[in-house]
Amino acid sequence: MSPAAQPAQMPSPGAGALFLVEIHEQPAALARLASRAADLEAVAAAIRRLGRPLIRIIGHGSSDNAASFGVYSFGLIAGLTALRDSISLPVYYGAEIDLRGSCVLALSQSGRTPDVVEYVRRAVTQGAYAVAITNEVDSPLAEVADAVLPLSVGAERALAATKTYTAQIATLALLPAYVAGQGELYSEGLIATAETLRAWLPDVGATLTLLASQLCYTGRMLIVARGPEFATARELALKLLETCRIAAQPLTATELAHGPVAALDPLFPVWAIAGADAGLQTVVEAVARARAAGATVIVSGEAASSLAGAATIPVPRAALPLLAPVLSIVPGQLLASALARAKGLDPDRPAGLAKITVVP
Amino acid sequence: MSPAAQPAQMPSPGAGALFLVEIHEQPAALARLASRAADLEAVAAAIRRLGRPLIRIIGHGSSDNAASFGVYSFGLIAGLTALRDSISLPVYYGAEIDLRGSCVLALSQSGRTPDVVEYVRRAVTQGAYAVAITNEVDSPLAEVADAVLPLSVGAERALAATKTYTAQIATLALLPAYVAGQGELYSEGLIATAETLRAWLPDVGATLTLLASQLCYTGRMLIVARGPEFATARELALKLLETCRIAAQPLTATELAHGPVAALDPLFPVWAIAGADAGLQTVVEAVARARAAGATVIVSGEAASSLAGAATIPVPRAALPLLAPVLSIVPGQLLASALARAKGLDPDRPAGLAKITVVP
Numbered sequence: 001m002s003p004a005a006q007p008a009q010m011p012s013p014g015a016g017a018l019f020l021v022e023i024h025e026q027p028a029a030l031a032r033l034a035s036r037a038a039d040l041e042a043v044a045a046a047i048r049r050l051g052r053p054l055i056r057i058i059g060h061g062s063s064d065n066a067a068s069f070g071v072y073s074f075g076l077i078a079g080l081t082a083l084r085d086s087i088s089l090p091v092y093y094g095a096e097i098d099l100r101g102s103c104v105l106a107l108s109q110s111g112r113t114p115d116v117v118e119y120v121r122r123a124v125t126q127g128a129y130a131v132a133i134t135n136e137v138d139s140p141l142a143e144v145a146d147a148v149l150p151l152s153v154g155a156e157r158a159l160a161a162t163k164t165y166t167a168q169i170a171t172l173a174l175l176p177a178y179v180a181g182q183g184e185l186y187s188e189g190l191i192a193t194a195e196t197l198r199a200w201l202p203d204v205g206a207t208l209t210l211l212a213s214q215l216c217y218t219g220r221m222l223i224v225a226r227g228p229e230f231a232t233a234r235e236l237a238l239k240l241l242e243t244c245r246i247a248a249q250p251l252t253a254t255e256l257a258h259g260p261v262a263a264l265d266p267l268f269p270v271w272a273i274a275g276a277d278a279g280l281q282t283v284v285e286a287v288a289r290a291r292a293a294g295a296t297v298i299v300s301g302e303a304a305s306s307l308a309g310a311a312t313i314p315v316p317r318a319a320l321p322l323l324a325p326v327l328s329i330v331p332g333q334l335l336a337s338a339l340a341r342a343k344g345l346d347p348d349r350p351a352g353l354a355k356i357t358v359v360p
Numbered sequence: 361m362s363p364a365a366q367p368a369q370m371p372s373p374g375a376g377a378l379f380l381v382e383i384h385e386q387p388a389a390l391a392r393l394a395s396r397a398a399d400l401e402a403v404a405a406a407i408r409r410l411g412r413p414l415i416r417i418i419g420h421g422s423s424d425n426a427a428s429f430g431v432y433s434f435g436l437i438a439g440l441t442a443l444r445d446s447i448s449l450p451v452y453y454g455a456e457i458d459l460r461g462s463c464v465l466a467l468s469q470s471g472r473t474p475d476v477v478e479y480v481r482r483a484v485t486q487g488a489y490a491v492a493i494t495n496e497v498d499s500p501l502a503e504v505a506d507a508v509l510p511l512s513v514g515a516e517r518a519l520a521a522t523k524t525y526t527a528q529i530a531t532l533a534l535l536p537a538y539v540a541g542q543g544e545l546y547s548e549g550l551i552a553t554a555e556t557l558r559a560w561l562p563d564v565g566a567t568l569t570l571l572a573s574q575l576c577y578t579g580r581m582l583i584v585a586r587g588p589e590f591a592t593a594r595e596l597a598l599k600l601l602e603t604c605r606i607a608a609q610p611l612t613a614t615e616l617a618h619g620p621v622a623a624l625d626p627l628f629p630v631w632a633i634a635g636a637d638a639g640l641q642t643v644v645e646a647v648a649r650a651r652a653a654g655a656t657v658i659v660s661g662e663a664a665s666s667l668a669g670a671a672t673i674p675v676p677r678a679a680l681p682l683l684a685p686v687l688s689i690v691p692g693q694l695l696a697s698a699l700a701r702a703k704g705l706d707p708d709r710p711a712g713l714a715k716i717t718v719v720p
Contacts, residue, residue: 052458054414054441060614071446075455081414083443086431088587088612092638095435098412220580220607227448242619247580247628249609252448254420259602262710268607278452350622 015346016337019158019243023333027198029153029163030326033170034190036152037183040171043131043147044178047103050129055082056099057172058119059107062161062235066107066168069231073322076228077186078176090122091115100127104145105172108132109156109164111139120144133171135164149175158348160243162333165235169325189319193326196316200327204313204334211298211311212338215269220247222270222295224256224286226279229301232325233273236332243340243347253279253286264293272309274301275324276317283307301328375706376697379518379603383693387558389513389523390686393530394550396512397543400531403491403507404538407463410489415442416459417532418479419467422521422595426467426528429591433682436588437546438536450482451475460487464505465532468492469516469524471499480504493531495524509535518708520603522693525595529685549679553686556676560687564673564694571658571671572698575629580607582624582655583631584616584646586639589661592685593633596692603700603707613639613646624653632669634661635684636677643667660691 047053055074057067067084074082085104089095092115104123108116111134120130121144132145135153142148151167170190177186215221221240225233230252237248248271251260264270270290274283280303287297287307299309302317302324313331318324340347407413415434417427427444434442445464449455452475464483468476471494480490481504492505495513502508511527530550537546575581581600585593590612597608608631611620624630630650634643640663647657647667659669662677662684673691678684700707 061619072449072453075446075449075457076453079455079457081443081445081457083441083445085441085443086435088614088639088642089432089435092642093432093436093587094638096439097435097441098439227453238619241623245623247607247609247620247623249607254448255424259421259598260607263601263605263607278454279448282448282452 016341016348019160019162019347020337022156022158022162023330023337024201025154026163026166026330027194027201029167030170030194030197031191032152033167033174034187034194037187039149040174040178040183043149044175044183046129046147047179050101050103052080053101053103053129055080055103055105056085056123056128057082057105057107058085058087058116060113060116062165062238063107063109063168065231065234065238066165066172068234069169069228069325070105070172072228073173074176077173077182077322078180080176080179087115087119091118098126099123102128104128104130106130106132106141106145107168108141109135109151109161111136111141113141117141117144133168159350160239160336160347166326166329169231170323173322186320189323192319193323196318197327197330200316201330204331205338207311207313208331208335208338212335212342214311215246215339216342218246218269220249220268222256222260222268223248223250223273224253224270224283224290225250225273225275226253226282227275227277228322228325229273229275229279229328232328232332235329236271236273239332239336242350243336244343244345253282256286257289261289261293264290264295266294266296268295269298270295271298271300272307273328274299274303274307275328276302277321280306300331376701376708379520379522379707380697382516382518382522383690383697384561385514386523386526386690387554387561389527390530390554390557391551392512393527393534394547394554397547399509400534400538400543403509404535404543406489406507407539410461410463412440413461413463413489415440415463415465416445416483416488417442417465417467418445418447418476420473420476422525422598423467423469423528425591425594425598426525426532428594429529429588429685430465430532432588433533434536437533437542437682438540440536440539447475447479451478458486459483462488464488464490466490466492466501466505467528468501469495469511469521471496471501473501477501477504493528519710520599520696520707526686526689529591530683533682546680549683550686552679553683556678557687557690560676561690564691567671567673568691568695568698572695572702574671575606575699576702578606578629580609581629581631582616582620583608583610583633584613584643584650585610585633585635586613586642587635587637588682588685589633589635589639589688592688592692595689596631596633599692599696602710603696604703604705613642616646617649621649621653624650624655626654626656628655629658630655631658631660632667633688634659634663634667635688636662637681640666661688
């Protein structure tokens with residue numbers, strides 16, 4: 001095992017140990033992904049052959065959060081329209097839509113989510129080119145798809161996703177980069193960003209221990225972001241929901257201004273993710289409105305220092321702007337880990353949840 | 361003024377009077393929309409000439425909620441892919457995406473939302489065919505678009521949208537119907553559904569007065585639905601947020617199972633919208649999980665009687681399945697009206713909100 005494959009810090013055994021170990025496995029997992037140029041180039045070539053295809057991304061839970069990022073990465077890196085496609089429209093409602101010329105990217109950690117597999121099976125029949133992005137190359141999803149991009153992060157044993165999520169984000173940055181002839185740039189950027197994460201991980205904890213204790217009795221929270229970082233807001237909200245039982249709701253900066261701002265009060269913390277990008281101004285404005293409504297504001301992200309929060313969690317600069325979400329979710333993962341343990345909950349096995357969601 | 365144009369019931373003047381009057385203006389407004397066959401046929405013909413275009417729907421707030429419905433109505437009635445497109449990707453992040461062959465449907469009550477106007481201006485330059493669906497035919501949005509479908513519901517003076525939302529839903533059902541050669545069927549269906557609403561409106565209030573008093577001290581709520589009715593869940597959550605300061609979060613039945621179910625407790629009401637369609641089974645399952653977690657369950661919708669709730673609000677059957685969301689939002693509007701008044705809030709002018717949201 002190379003040094004990079006060692007977790008940066010080993011937690012003590014017990015509740016949440018798997019979750020914490022898997023958070024620390026991310027630098028090595030991301031660096032490994034960057035070396036899979038051949039797989040990525042083959043899929044990118046197939047996408048280019050489709051002309052300018054519509055990219056239909058599907059997944060549930062953390063995978064759907066990663067899909068939010070794909071909308072931006074495909075748009076900004078490759079100039080392609082990507083959408084989080086409806087699974088229910090074909091699978092439950094039986095819509096007959098001609099998918100010729102479409103590329104489907106199906107995200108599923110396990111490769112066994114039944115309606116994701118069923119969507120892909122139908123999509124291939126209807127003329128789409130389908131790629132399985134999964135951690136399990138021997139899975140029903142990999143079998144029905146035209147191509148497989150393995151996440152290769154090793155078994156994810158904690159129920160709450162961590163390393164599969166960041167590997168999905170990285171894959172959704174690398175793939176449009178390969179399509180646009182920037183594969184090498186992004187692969188090198190990912191290696192550098194993985195190294196930044198490895199060096200940063202041991203330091204993040206200190207800020208978060210205090211924040212975790214402050215949030216021990218918080219029942220709800222809003223998480224605000226915009227653009228590529230909206231995926232981070234969604235994933236952070238999901239971590240807080242599933243591991244800490246906080247009713248956290250992700251909102252774009254614009255959505256906040258459209259109603260939720262009326263329901264804020266001083267006991268309702270707002271966590272803003274401030275990316276150093278063109279959406280920053282809308283987040284700054286949303287934070288000002290939240291603060292005017294009396295809300296306590298927590299700020300993280302590359303541009304965290306440009307907003308004064310009751311708690312501020314700076315995130316180091318990624319090697320390329322569109323790799324920022326690989327780093328910016330990590331404080332949220334570590335906070336969820338610390339807060340769950342402070343509340344006596346087990347993030348490895350949250351009550352009432354299953355790793356593979358089966359909805360009839 | 362024809363009898364159908366009379367509000368079914370006049371509220372007493374004072375706080376929330378505009379909101380309540382506008383709720384009651386909906387039957388007449390919907391019936392008027394059904395008579396605009398020429399406008400709809402012209403736009404439908406232009407869409408057919410594009411071949412099988414991608415339908416890009418944009419809007420904020422209630423307009424974005426209506427867009428969720430458009431994804432289903434275009435998919436199920438016309439077999440076309442519709443997406444809620446990202447406004448920020450081109451407008452704030454400067455993505456250069458080739459839009460030739462796309463049809464943009466821009467939803468804005470006022471026709472003056474700056475980033476919606478800017479999105480359309482760029483989209484037309486990049487080759488899209490753009491339709492403004494607006495209540496203001498003399499607006500910047502109408503000016504930049506290739507065609508206008510007026511909502512024609514009369515001035516909406518309450519801040520919280522009601523009649524413009526249902527008119528958007530109706531337009532998003534009629535337009536794909538005209539594209540698919542079913543315009544007359546849907547126009548007649550809408551007239552019949554408007555008449556059902558007119559007859560039903562005076563009766564809905566009684567159930568809701570009790571429910572409003574029960575919810576007076578509720579700070580948060582989950583609203584669950586699936587498929588075409590997910591738009592109703594989003595719009596109901598927005599009404600409760602902006603008029604009643606309840607932190608209401610809309611979730612699909614699948615999303616609920618992916619984490620939020622872990623944050624439920626007996627003090628956390630779950631409102632399920634049970635449509636009589638192929639998604640019902642997933643809503644039934646979600647309600648069972650919510651109840652198992654101890655949540656109090658409120659059920660509304662055409663299939664409400666198939667789920668036992670602490671409160672059950674049946675909704676009459678619409679003339680066509682895809683017109684159900686025109687009726688199913690109305691109990692939510694009336695509840696928001698009753699609850700806001702019970703809490704001493706003014707739904708006509710909620711604190712901190714503006715009718716046209718301008719985000720820098």
